[in-house]
Amino acid sequence: xxxxxxxxxxxxxxxxxxxxxxxxxxxxxxxxxxxxxxxxxxxxxxxxxxxxxxxxxxxxxxxxxxxxxxxxxxxxxxxxxxxxxxxxxxxxxxxxxxxxxxxxxxxxxxxxxxxxxxxxxxxxxxxxxxxxxxxxxxxxxxxxxxxxxxxxxxxxxxxxxxxxxxxxxxxxxxxxxxxxxxxxxxxxxxxxxxxxxxxxxxxxxxxxxxxxxxxxxxxxxxxxxxxxxxxxxxxxxxxxxxxxxxxxxxxxxxxxxxxxxxxxxxxxxxxxxxxxxxxxxxxxxxxxxxxxxxxxxxxxxxxxxxxxxxxxxxxxxxxxxxxxxxxxxxxxxxxxxxxxxxxxxxxxxxxxxxxxxxxxxxxxxxxxxxxxx
Amino acid sequence: xxxxxxxxxxxxxxxxxxxxxxxxxxxxxxxxxxxxxxxxxxxxxxxxxxxxxxxxxxxxxxxxxxxxxxxxxxxxxxxxxxxxxxxxxxxxxxxxxxxxxxxxxxxxxxxxxxxxxxxxxxxxxxxxxxxxxxxxxxxxxxxxxxxxxxxxxxxxxxxxxxxxxxxxxxxxxxxxxxxxxxxxxxxxxxxxxxxxxxxxxxxxxxxxxxxxxxxxxxxxxxxxxxxxxxxxxxxxxxxxxxxxxxxxxxxxxxxxxxxxxxxxxxxxxxxxxxx
Numbered sequence: 001x002x003x004x005x006x007x008x009x010x011x012x013x014x015x016x017x018x019x020x021x022x023x024x025x026x027x028x029x030x031x032x033x034x035x036x037x038x039x040x041x042x043x044x045x046x047x048x049x050x051x052x053x054x055x056x057x058x059x060x061x062x063x064x065x066x067x068x069x070x071x072x073x074x075x076x077x078x079x080x081x082x083x084x085x086x087x088x089x090x091x092x093x094x095x096x097x098x099x100x101x102x103x104x105x106x107x108x109x110x111x112x113x114x115x116x117x118x119x120x121x122x123x124x125x126x127x128x129x130x131x132x133x134x135x136x137x138x139x140x141x142x143x144x145x146x147x148x149x150x151x152x153x154x155x156x157x158x159x160x161x162x163x164x165x166x167x168x169x170x171x172x173x174x175x176x177x178x179x180x181x182x183x184x185x186x187x188x189x190x191x192x193x194x195x196x197x198x199x200x201x202x203x204x205x206x207x208x209x210x211x212x213x214x215x216x217x218x219x220x221x222x223x224x225x226x227x228x229x230x231x232x233x234x235x236x237x238x239x240x241x242x243x244x245x246x247x248x249x250x251x252x253x254x255x256x257x258x259x260x261x262x263x264x265x266x267x268x269x270x271x272x273x274x275x276x277x278x279x280x281x282x283x284x285x286x287x288x289x290x291x292x293x294x295x296x297x298x299x300x301x302x303x304x305x306x307x308x309x310x311x312x313x314x315x316x317x318x319x320x321x322x323x324x325x326x327x328x329x330x331x332x333x334x335x336x337x338x339x340x341x342x343x344x345x346x347x348x349x350x351x352x353x354x355x356x357x358x359x360x361x362x363x364x365x366x367x368x369x370x371x372x373x
Numbered sequence: 374x375x376x377x378x379x380x381x382x383x384x385x386x387x388x389x390x391x392x393x394x395x396x397x398x399x400x401x402x403x404x405x406x407x408x409x410x411x412x413x414x415x416x417x418x419x420x421x422x423x424x425x426x427x428x429x430x431x432x433x434x435x436x437x438x439x440x441x442x443x444x445x446x447x448x449x450x451x452x453x454x455x456x457x458x459x460x461x462x463x464x465x466x467x468x469x470x471x472x473x474x475x476x477x478x479x480x481x482x483x484x485x486x487x488x489x490x491x492x493x494x495x496x497x498x499x500x501x502x503x504x505x506x507x508x509x510x511x512x513x514x515x516x517x518x519x520x521x522x523x524x525x526x527x528x529x530x531x532x533x534x535x536x537x538x539x540x541x542x543x544x545x546x547x548x549x550x551x552x553x554x555x556x557x558x559x560x561x562x563x564x565x566x567x568x569x570x571x572x573x574x575x576x577x578x579x580x581x582x583x584x585x586x587x588x589x590x591x592x593x594x595x596x597x598x599x600x601x602x603x604x605x606x607x608x609x610x611x612x613x614x615x616x617x618x619x620x621x622x623x624x625x626x627x628x629x630x631x632x633x634x635x636x637x638x639x640x641x642x643x644x645x646x647x648x
Contacts, residue, residue, distance in 0.1 A: 053551060075551050076554055076555050082547075082548070090549075090563060092566045101549075105553040106553065
């Protein structure tokens with residue numbers, strides 16, 4: 001069966017004060033999909049969501065919903081509901097009245113509203129909370145009310161703007177599972193905005209990676225992780241060692257002063273490329289058996305594995321291994337052909353992927369992950 | 374423990390002294406005079422003498438005028454406050470200063486100015502004359518008295534409403550639109566209920582001074598519209614009947630306390646928005 005396009009963005013452009021936050025965005029979103037818009041702060045993901053919700057109007061381009069253009073349709077006439085970043089529950093209404101808000105506007109009989117509210121409360125595990133004051137609920141409970149308030153209107157599409165951003169880690173994990181379950185149970189299309197790559201990978205059918213107002217890559221979580229298109233995506237999704245390389249011929253690449261077999265082809269002869277090697281794909285071996293060798297500069301215990309930084313000819317690699325090796329020790333690195341991923345050079349080349357300034361990079365990342373706007 | 378709690382209360386001392394001197398003591402004086410006669414003997418006769426048609430009319434008129442002035446203030450102030458809260462932060466500051474500006478001038482001068490504007494040969498009629506209208510008789514009417522109240526007390530209505538509207542999270546308005554409200558419905562379902570605390574303090578801050586005001590009626594009403602405040606003033610300043618004046622004050626105070634209690638009841642229902 002042909003999958004049904006529910007939302008189409010065509011050449012969407014948006015500028016704020018002369019700064020282009022969305023640059024010719026084209027994307028199709030299909031019915032019943034769980035789509036995540038992923039990117040650092042300021043990449044345009046929240047603006048894109050707000051355009052779909054109707055709170056922001058694009059400067060140019062078209063927004064289509066289920067085969068009809070809705071660029072000029074006000075939010076209250078769209079079959080789309082939103083779970084807002086900080087919940088935006090109505091403080092003058094109790095839990096029940098918050099959830100019933102949308103249905104009351106539709107003049108539904110109170111009896112039917114009651115049944116539906118009870119059904120929603122059961123779905124979000126808040127039975128018995130009807131009369132509670134929303135201002136006195138915990139963050140997680142407010143979040144559930146916000147989800148119920150949106151879902152009760154049976155929207156075709158649910159927009160979620162960093163809905164779990166304010167929750168602690170444990171609760172966030174639980175809510176991720178719950179959201180995924182709700183999405184599968186209801187069959188509603190979810191468009192989910194987050195800067196948390198782990199959240200995006202674990203929940204989505206489709207991930208849209210954004211940077212600088214442009215879509216960098218659209219794909220399934222595995223595609224995005226295993227086949228990133230450029231250094232930005234490789235770095236943003238998980239940890240990556242990204243090296244300058246040269247494609248010698250099909251299935252043969254040179255980087256870090258050595259030649260390697262790989263699984264990539266279709267590049268020009270001697271084309272300059274970016275090479276990605278994930279930290280977990282590097283095997284630590286005795287120096288004489290290694291394809292590369294280097295000196296360990298730091299070791300961090302992470303629970304499941306050690307994270308070690310290895311200096312190979314000045315370039316700092318990050319490697320995740322379960323075998324302990326101490327700082328100063330010389331080790332060999334072994335890389336299987338399928339651990340090597342080749343990318344075309346891009347505007348992001350040489351900006352990411354070297355761990356020599358690791359701690360500074362962490363700071364940089366935490367800057368990036370600050371809340372949008 | 375006891376020492377510590379005394380120390381903890383020390384900063385409140387100036388306020389306590391202030392309250393006792395300027396709030397509690399005068400109240401006791403008012404009550405004392407209200408329940409005594411000229412010789413200092415206990416009596417309820419002062420209240421008895423208030424039970425006349427004349428006083429009933431004065432109380433009723435004061436309440437009516439204050440009520441009308443409050444409603445007019447609310448109708449004018451809400452849109453103004455809403456508009457101001459929607460402008461840029463810098464513009465908001467300028468507009469709020471403009472709202473407060475008249476309050477920098479003396480109350481008497483402001484009221485006198487309205488006399489000059491409203492007189493039969495005043496500014497307004499002169500201006501209207503140039504475009505071939507009027508003259509209209511405006512001064513010494515009930516309308517002029519209410520206008521004086523509205524003009525003088527309008528900022529007290531705008532201020533609290535503006536405060537509550539500027540604290541309103543714009544996301545709530547978006548959420549309301551998202552759930553199916555057009556602009557009108559958002560106003561009635563979200564914006565008005567969430568600014569209720571501002572509306573209630575505004576009503577209190579306009580109604581209370583309006584019902585007890587004096588002078589406005591004397592100057593703009595030409596003495597034809599006696600209000601409670603004027604009557605009290607007369608008892609103290611002209612008739613030197615402190616006992617009757619205090620009794621009227623006492624009744625007025627009870628009336629105000631009653632109406633404020635009703636207002637607060639109204640504000641408290643449906644969960645603590647009035648904090």
